[in-house]
Amino acid sequence: MEEQIVSVENASFSYGTNTVLDNVSLKINKGDFVGIIGHNGSAKSTLLKLMVGLLKPDKGTIKLFGTSVEKFKDYKKIGYISQNVRDFNQMFPATVEEVVSINLYHKRNLFTRFRNKDNEKIEKILEIVEMDKFKTSKIGNLSGGQKQRVFIARSLVNNPKILFMDEPLVGIDLESQNKFYDLLSKLNNEYNITLVMISHDVGVISKKVDKIFCLTDGKVYVHDKNNDVYINRLKDIYGEDVNMLFHKH
Amino acid sequence: MLSYEFMRKSFIMGVMIALIAPTIGYFLVLRRQSVIGDTLSHVALSGAAFGMITQIYPVYTAIIFSITAALGIEGLRKKYENYAEISLSIVLSTGVGLASVLISLGNTQGILSYLFGSLAFVTNQDIIMVVGLGVIILATIVFLYDDMFYITFDEESAYLAGISNKLINIYFSILVALTVAISMRIVGVLLISSLMVLPVAASLLIAKSFKSGLMYSIMFGIMSVIIGLILSFYLDLAPGGTIVLSALLILIIIIIVESIKK
Ligand SMILES: Nc1ncnc2c1ncn2[C@@H]1O[C@H](COP(=O)(O)OP(=O)(O)OP(=O)(O)O)[C@@H](O)[C@H]1O
Ligand SMILES: [Mg+2]
Numbered sequence: 132m133e134e135q136i137v138s139v140e141n142a143s144f145s146y147g148t149n150t151v152l153d154n155v156s157l158k159i160n161k162g163d164f165v166g167i168i169g170h171n172g173s174a175k176s177t178l179l180k181l182m183v184g185l186l187k188p189d190k191g192t193i194k195l196f197g198t199s200v201e202k203f204k205d206y207k208k209i210g211y212i213s214q215n216v217r218d219f220n221q222m223f224p225a226t227v228e229e230v231v232s233i234n235l236y237h238k239r240n241l242f243t244r245f246r247n248k249d250n251e252k253i254e255k256i257l258e259i260v261e262m263d264k265f266k267t268s269k270i271g272n273l274s275g276g277q278k279q280r281v282f283i284a285r286s287l288v289n290n291p292k293i294l295f296m297d298e299p300l301v302g303i304d305l306e307s308q309n310k311f312y313d314l315l316s317k318l319n320n321e322y323n324i325t326l327v328m329i330s331h332d333v334g335v336i337s338k339k340v341d342k343i344f345c346l347t348d349g350k351v352y353v354h355d356k357n358n359d360v361y362i363n364r365l366k367d368i369y370g371e372d373v374n375m376l377f378h379k380h
Numbered sequence: 381m382l383s384y385e386f387m388r389k390s391f392i393m394g395v396m397i398a399l400i401a402p403t404i405g406y407f408l409v410l411r412r413q414s415v416i417g418d419t420l421s422h423v424a425l426s427g428a429a430f431g432m433i434t435q436i437y438p439v440y441t442a443i444i445f446s447i448t449a450a451l452g453i454e455g456l457r458k459k460y461e462n463y464a465e466i467s468l469s470i471v472l473s474t475g476v477g478l479a480s481v482l483i484s485l486g487n488t489q490g491i492l493s494y495l496f497g498s499l500a501f502v503t504n505q506d507i508i509m510v511v512g513l514g515v516i517i518l519a520t521i522v523f524l525y526d527d528m529f530y531i532t533f534d535e536e537s538a539y540l541a542g543i544s545n546k547l548i549n550i551y552f553s554i555l556v557a558l559t560v561a562i563s564m565r566i567v568g569v570l571l572i573s574s575l576m577v578l579p580v581a582a583s584l585l586i587a588k589s590f591k592s593g594l595m596y597s598i599m600f601g602i603m604s605v606i607i608g609l610i611l612s613f614y615l616d617l618a619p620g621g622t623i624v625l626s627a628l629l630i631l632i633i634i635i636i637v638e639s640i641k642k
Contacts (some may be wrong), residue, residue: 183540206542213536222584223410224593225533233533237526237541244526269588285537 134161135197136293136325137182142191144177152246154191158328159293159342164319166336167329169346172199173335176214177330178346179295182327183211196292199272207234210286214329216278217306221271227281228253228266260284260314276307280314286320294318295326300330308332312339389502390566390619394605396510397563397575400517402601404559405576406583406594407552410532414580416453416553417573419468420560423449425473427561428494429482435583438494442561449475450553470513497568499612505554506565513558520555524548529590567619578627579604582634589641600630 137159139210144152157163167175180186181193185202188294195203219367233255236244265273270281279299286294300308316339318324330336337343342355381387393522408414429447431438450469456467483491520528525542530538531545539545563572580593587593608623615622 185536185540202541206540209540213534215536216534219534220410224584224587224590225529227588229590231531231532233526233530234541237530237538237543239526240468240523241525242522267588314504329561 135159136161136195136309137164137327138192138194139182140194141272142181142188142193143190144174144181144186150349152188153183155349155351156191156218157351158351159325161292161325161341162319162323163327164315164323164340165325165327165342165344166325166340167344167346167355168331168333168336173346174349175346176297178344178351179211179297179329180326183209183295185211189291199210207289208292210283210291210294212279212282212286212294212296212299216282219271222321225270226267227257227270231234231256231284231288234285239316242346245371256284256287259317261310274307275301276303279303279311283314283318287322291324293327296326296328298329298331300332308335315339321371327328381610386502387502387609387613387624389501389507391609392610393510393566394619394623395602397566398601398605399598400510400514400559400577400618401563401567402579402583402597403517403521403594403638404556405573407528407532408556409577409584413464414573414577415465415468416450416556417560417576419475420446420449420454420470421465421555421564421569421572422479422559424561424564425483425491425494426475426479428564428569429479429485429488429491433482433485433487438490439503439506439561439565440492442535442564443558445475446557446561448555450557451550454550454553457573467588472564478621490616491504493565493568495570496618497566497571497623499566499609499619502565506562507560513562519557520551528552533590544559566619567623568618571620571624574624575601575604575627578624578631582627582631585634585638600627603630609636 135158138181139155142152142155143150155178167178177186180306181188182195183202184195184213187201193200196205196208219351235249235252254266257266260283262280265277270278273281277360282296300311303311312314315326315328319326326349328336328340341356345352345354382391405414406415408416424442424446426465427442428438430445431441434441453467453471456470457464460466471529482488527543527548530541530543531548534547554564559576560572563575567575580597582600583593583596587596604627608628609619611617611626612622
């Protein structure tokens with residue numbers, strides 16, 4: 132049996148009286164590359180926050196690696212890049228190196244950091260995300276795509292098993308998007324990291340991922356590369372285009 | 381001027397405050413909470429007034445009042461999650477209201493020295509407290525530097541990395557309160573938050589990293605205090621005001637230098 136990394140069972144979530152997720156169930160298996168799509172306000176970010184434990188469901192259970200999120204303490208296994216990271220304060224004084232090394236250092240004190248081993252690790256990870264030339268750059272001066280790479284690197288320091296990304300590709304040009312997907316395939320295939328990513332670009336993401344969760348009216352519709360049950364539903368929402376793209380699989 | 385004992389004492393006080401205030405201010409500014417300094421200082425003033433009336437050493441009552449207020453702000457912050465500044469306004473109003481009522485009760489002639497700061501009458505007790513606080517803050521930086529950086533930079537991810545935001549936020553609020561209450565002897569209640577913010581404002585214009593930002597903030601803080609104390613001694617001016625104006629001067633010089641560079 133495939134190893135289940137995330138399982139959401141009959142979960143509901145409301146902001147006040149506004150129910151945004153209604154009795155939702157889904158599973159993410161080891162090695163999956165999952166895309167989450169849906170219109171603005173369809174609760175994509177909310178779903179992601181529930182899965183990492185930033186929000187608690189009103190009903191239902193959410194498990195990470197078989198443990199309910201409330202009890203989950205193995206923080207290093209998960210990486211999360213929020214939708215807000217791209218618009219944080221430009222002036223914030225922090226270098227790429229400082230941001231990436233934070234996951235190594237935060238459990239230590241000033242006397243036990245800066246070991247050679249740490250430096251090597253940070254350099255290697257910056258190479259993986261192709262940001263090694265920017266080690267000492269101020270993070271606020273980087274482009275949107277470069278920032279996303281830095282935040283991925285920050286997670287990679289922990290050797291995570293799963294990476295959650297909330298719209299990492301917004302405002303990023305096509306060429307950089309393709310390079311970004313190359314990086315993601317590398318993480319997915321070579322480093323065996325399960326990926327969950329929210330995107331608005333249905334056309335592109337549907338070509339890249341194994342599974343799509345489509346959010347609409349508080350429900351999640353799953354489209355699996357190997358199982359076209361929900362294809363008509365997707366077609367209803369996004370039109371003919373999606374259908375054609377999916378048949379390329 | 382260092383041959384005067386009171387000047388030696390205020391120099392020690394001043395330099396310690398110059399280390400402490402910008403360090404705390406650095407984290408406050410980056411978390412967009414710089415107004416907290418102002419808020420707590422008004423509460424500290426009411427605390428000092430309370431001490432004068434009740435014949436307790438005013439710094440002690442100021443500490444108790446401002447810590448209570450700091451914890452109150454943390455508590456209220458959760459109630460007004462998206463409008464954190466409301467909780468500050470509530471506490472600020474309480475502080476101002478309480479301070480003016482207490483001052484009007486009389487027996488508070490000394491309050492002016494807490495408003496604007498004073499070099500005279502720095503006691504050994506003051507020095508012990510400020511050195512103690514300096515040691516606590518130094519230890520905090522040594523042991524919590526990365527946690528504080530993480531929370532300051534990205535609170536959500538810090539939480540997901542297993543850092544207990546709540547605990548650190550409360551601890552940090554207490555440090556802010558202590559800084560305000562203890563520093564007001566020299567700089568004065570009305571100006572302490574300037575010493576928390578102005579050196580940081582100058583630093584942010586030139587800092588390239590988190591570490592250098594902290595260093596510059598402290599450096600500018602120390603420069604302002606030394607220049608300010610010397611000027612206030614020789615020109616017989618209020619020390620708090622001259623310190624803050626020196627900090628402002630440094631900020632202006634940096635702004636000019638930076639815009640010439642561009
Ligand atoms: N903190 C909040 N308080 C109240 N309502 C919220 C909050 N956050 C989100 N909502 C509401 O919940 C719904 C889902 O929001 P969410 O951010 O999850 O959507 P999304 O699919 O990520 O949208 P987008 O594509 O714009 O990022 C929206 O209707 C939004 O107005
Ligand atoms: Mg969103």
